[in-house]
Amino acid sequence: MRTPPAVLVSGAGVAGPVLAHQLVRLGFAPVVVERAPAPQAGPGGFGVDLFGPGVEVMERLGVLDRVREAATGNTRMRLVRPVGRPLDLDLGALAQEASTDRHVEVMRGDLASILYAATRDDVEYVFGDSVEGVAQTPHGLEVSFERGAPRVFDLMAGADGLHSATRRLVFGPEERYRRFLGGHVAVFGLPEPRGFDGRVVLYRSAGRTAAVFPVRGTGRARGALLFRGEQEFAGDHRDTEAQRRFLRAAFAGEGWEVPRLLDAADSAEDLYFDSISQIRMDSWTRGRVALVGDAGYAPGPAVGGGTTVAAVGAYTLAHRLGRASGDHLAAFPGYEEDIGGYVRRSREVGPRSLRTLVPGSRWEAALGFGAMWLLPRLPRTLLRAAVNADSRAARVLSSVDLPEPAPRPRPSR
Ligand SMILES: Cc1cc2nc3c(=O)[nH]c(=O)nc-3n(C[C@H](O)[C@H](O)[C@H](O)COP(=O)(O)OP(=O)(O)OC[C@H]3O[C@@H](n4cnc5c(N)ncnc54)[C@H](O)[C@@H]3O)c2cc1C
Incomplete structure (x- = not known):
């Protein structure tokens, strides 16, 4: 029997464990290295959104029930302004009018720990370490770490977030790719x-x-x-x-x-x-290394819907590798082709959501407050039209089809 290709995954946030989960299923041997000293425990961080294809990834991984159980369930909202009375809203009732029925908001910490729990028995996790150097040879990757001994891998995925060390080491300095919004x-x-x-x-x-x-x-x-x-x-x-x-x-x-x-x-x-x-790159692979999630295409923290994009990207990369039996020369162009259009479309979400979430002037703030005041008072058909017109981000983040699951293969090199 051939040895399964060894894949180093840098980062145990969202993209890293999704990728590792699918790689195991497809016959690879992933090792995940995470800078944090221990697995995420509890609902730390902030609420993140899984839209359509992100929800589907969780379903295919078999963790959707757990993700739904952990959903934030925050539907009651109060809007406050510098002067005047506050406005109370029930977002649950408004969401029912939206055409995007597949959406879960969950704390990032909960999502990361659910994904870790679903993979820890089959994946080697190394906490408290970071990649320090990557040398690509014709036959593999020689990787050095800040703490651990150097190791050799067949492939590597940088899933280490917006300020990715993998990107810096393999693709060049962050300033080249990061755009301040x-x-x-x-x-x-x-x-x-x-x-x-x-x-x-x-x-x-x-x-x-x-x-x-x-x-x-x-x-x-x-x-x-x-x-x-x-x-x-x-x-x-x-x-x-x-x-x-x-x-x-x-x-x-x-x-x-x-x-x-x-x-x-x-x-x-x-x-x-x-x-x-935002991270804007034209290509997410170099040699035997691929970037996935925020490391390659962060659409903007808090505004860009990066969790869905990260889950989709990781799932897609795994399945391209599976179909190509680990041959990165065949798999990586397919990965770039599959996600390229989606990643580029996702770049519009962050700037737009930032403008909506943070009004640019007192006038915009008053207008936004007025629009929210009006929403629950609209007749049902108008309400549905208004909510759907406002759900462009959800539509953009849902605008990709997941690849068919690759058959469980016996990868060879
Ligand atoms: C404040 C805030 C609010 C957000 N709100 C939303 C939201 O409402 N909706 C939404 O969809 N998304 C939101 N996001 C974005 C979302 O968190 C990311 O898009 C998503 O987590 C991307 O997953 P990832 O796995 O690519 O990266 P991350 O989740 O960032 O995971 C990267 C992992 O790599 C680790 N790491 C970093 N450097 C190294 C290294 N050198 N070596 C090893 N490991 C390393 C990190 O510790 C981390 O565990 C928000 C982000 C922030 C910061």
Whole structure:
């Protein structure tokens, strides 16, 4: 019997475990290396969306029931503005009018742990390490790590997110591929979520949005701060003090609960802060290395729907490799062809959602509030038309057909 091709997967977020799951099914031997010291535990992070084909990937992996059980279930929302009464909405009722029936929102931490649980028995996971060097030879890849001993692989997939080390090592510096979309996002845990009554609360003023969202089953809530601006944060991504100062400057003078949220961001140990940017590449493979998910085509954190794109990309790559029995020269062009159009279409979602989520002016904020006030009051046919007109992001993110599952082969090299 031939030895199964050894595939190194860098990153155990969403794309990495999806890819590893399918590679095992198709007869490969994946090894996943993850920089975090341990598997994700609990509903950490933020809510992410799986639309049509992303839901289908979870179904084909056999984890959809678990994903649905973990769904955030956040349907009640309160919209708050600097002056005037707040507006309460039931998004569940509005969503029923949308034509996109396949959608699940789940905390990223829950999704990552469900995918890890579904793969850990068959996949070698190495936590607390990172790829440091990749040398491509005619016969394979010699990979060195920050901590572990060097190893040889047949193939490698970079699924290590927006700031991918694989991309930097194999394709060149991040600046070459990253486009700033004109916004920033911060997400952090709240010490005491009193006063929010289990609903998502969204405060929007000119160029700034603040949100509190409950984390189901925990009694806790998380805060998010998003803001627009031409100037990108120029500090070091590890300098959390500089990030906090940047946040404070952006939200200076805002009312509602914003000062309390800024205090929470100051003391949070789990502060996530980043500029909202996209990865734009023309090609996602080089030699024996492929990029998948945010590493290759992040459409923009918090605004771009990257989770669906990542799940689809990972599933597609696995099945192209399966069909080609591990021959990357045959599989990689097919992978690029399958996802290229979808990835390019997905790039429109981030800038558009950023404009919707964070109004550019007081006028836009008032208009958005008025539109939301009007929605539940519309006659049913108009309501359906309005909701569907507004679901362009869902349509774009659903605009791809998953490849037919490759038959379980005996890959050879
Ligand atoms: C604040 C925020 C809000 C978001 N909201 C949404 C949303 O509402 N809807 C949506 O669809 N998407 C959303 N996203 C985007 C979504 O999280 C990503 O598109 C999705 O997780 C992509 O999956 P991935 O596996 O490609 O990358 P990631 O989930 O980022 O996983 C990458 C993994 O690689 C690991 N890693 C990083 N560097 C290394 C290294 N050098 N070596 C080894 N491992 C490494 C990381 O620790 C991580 O586990 C949001 C993102 C952010 C940041």
